[in-house]
């Protein structure tokens with residue numbers, strides 16, 4: 001999945017959500033429960049602040065790891081007291097020693113604490129298999145049905161009905177449209193049913209040191225992850241997520257968690273498994289990336305003549321055309337779109353589809369740069385809205 005997106009192109013703000021999306025899809029078949037999403041888990045700060053500890057906290061079991069499905073056992077790493085020094089699968093990795101040195105010198109982490117932490121990390125073979133899987137390269141016609149299912153549309157209406165005040169409040173406060181918040185959470189995790197069963201510390205460590213192709217990206221996320229758990233005052237072993245380390249209902253990777261997550265219910269914790277925090281966090285993500293409430297997202301378009309082809313885009317780019325420019329290139333939107341600048345989007349398949357995308361469409365691609373992903377979010381949002389309100 002990672003191959004589809006050149007994450008390096010979008011730098012520090014990158015989120016790696018495709019991972020969650022496909023994992024979510026792959027797990028749909030085995031999760032048929034329709035219960036409410038996970039309530040907040042009880043977080044207890046470690047006995048000693050993470051960055052200062054000289055030995056790991058010695059109270060295993062006091063923190064229940066977040067997980068969305070109570071039928072799936074958590075993958076919590078065992079807590080063991082290791083002898084001083086670095087042990088385990090990564091003991092002989094020069095890169096790991098370098099990383100520990102950097103975290104110690106740049107961020108003030110206690111070296112012995114990090115050695116203890118990483119001595120307990122085992123290689124996540126499944127993460128390596130998933131990250132190396134062939135790129136998802138199917139056309140739009142094959143991609144769309146993954147997300148535009150009756151189950152996901154009805155699940156969105158149900159999520160909206162259960163969280164109406166929360167969604168309306170976040171939409172107002174952040175100036176976004178609630179159906180897109182619902183759709184993001186639906187595409188990412190089936191409304192919290194599939195938030196991922198990989199241990200995040202283990203997955204990120206594995207991809208940082210056993211997957212050279214994206215080592216720089218994952219080491220930055222591992223760095224962000226350690227900073228995150230220190231800020232959130234939790235042990236690094238407790239978080240579960242996608243194989244790429246994406247967490248919670250909106251599948252935030254660590255850098256996004258630190259940047260965009262908000263404590264919606266003001267209990268002092270940013271709990272991305274709790275809708276009370278996750279919904280405003282996704283809204284904040286959209287808002288900070290430029291979402292305009294009520295702004296146009298995308299409409300299908302007719303194309304004709306020889307002028308449109310050079311304007312058509314298959315990757316996410318900031319809209320730079322006016323509707324007039326598109327019109328003179330032979331592009332005719334099949335409806336109004338309220339956006340000062342627009343793009344001509346091409347969704348490739350056995351028959352290519354053309355759409356006019358607005359500035360809000362581009363914002364969705366800040367969540368995930370794949371144009372097909374953003375279109376799936378848009379169409380799911382519209383389908384959920386229509387199912388709920390009838391228009």
Ligand SMILES: [Ca+2]
Pocket residue numbers: 262263264265266267268269270271277
């Ligand atoms: Ca909270």
